[in-house]
Amino acid sequence: MRRRSAYLVGAILSLTAGCLPSILRTRAESLSIPSLRKEGIQVGSIERTFVFHIPVPLPERAPLLIAFHGSGETGEEFRRRTGAAFDRLADANGFVVVYPDGYQRHWDDCRKVASYSARAEHIDDVAFVHTLIAYFQKALDIDPTHVFAVGHSNGGQMSIRLALELPDEIRAVAAISASLPTAQNLDCRPTGKPISVLVINGTADPINPYEGGNVSIFGFGNRGTVLSAEDTARYFAALDGLTMPPTIERASGRDASSWVERSTWGAPNGLEVALDTVHGGGHGIPQTGETPGDAFDGPTEIWRFFARLIR
16 A cells, blocks of 8 residues: 655665675674665666665674565665564564665566556566575675565565565565465466465455455555465465465464464475464554564564574
8 A cells, every 4th residue: 555654755864885895895793884774776777776774793694584665665664664673673683684665666566457657567576686685695695595575565465476486586475464366367477386475464454355355445556356365375385285274373462452363384394384364453564563562563473484494
């Protein structure tokens, strides 16, 4: 859903021109520059931009998390909207997090029915992701076998696209407020390869219906039809060869404002598919920030899911 930033554009952190050469020469802990930076890379004929956060100290062969914003946002706006939660998790767990900017604030996801420019112009966002991974592998020596993607709404759909088309480069994805497009609305080329996937959807989502159906922004901006949240999870479980019924548990405590039910499909080979059903949840990211308690915190649970896949 298109959102207007509640912050001044001038508040976005700027960088000195000499940052990138320094990154290429030395580890992040020896740098005296801020850990949040903004850069651009050329992908075809288009310069693509992104902001990223580096933990200090930066571990050897750190994982990389790519966080995709929703419709109408930028990477920096998505970072602020989540309260920089992924930055704090990166500091605590030793991974690099990057917030890329969509083309004219959107991603070219798999939904055939969409009218925004990224989709209409068929912007190659998969190539953008491939280039981002190569950039951080060269600049910071990230571990290319531990690259993860998370996204909300349009960004969640972009994460689903990566699960379908780039499973050899993406270790796992988390899709929030997004479901797999139906066959008639699917405009991607699935590889059919297994990948670990976490789906987080609210039962009261007015935009991306939990039970599946037509996606629209309160009746405007038709995005076509999607599967239910459960069928989305089952699709990826089947790709992974996980045919047994899922393990079901309550994932948040009794004091949570909306409770979460977790369905998990797991296998001995390390693949995992999970569905976090946010009962009463809407089209948002369930998050408690830094408030203590037993309520469900989306960013924390997402990283826990990814961390289980790191060996």
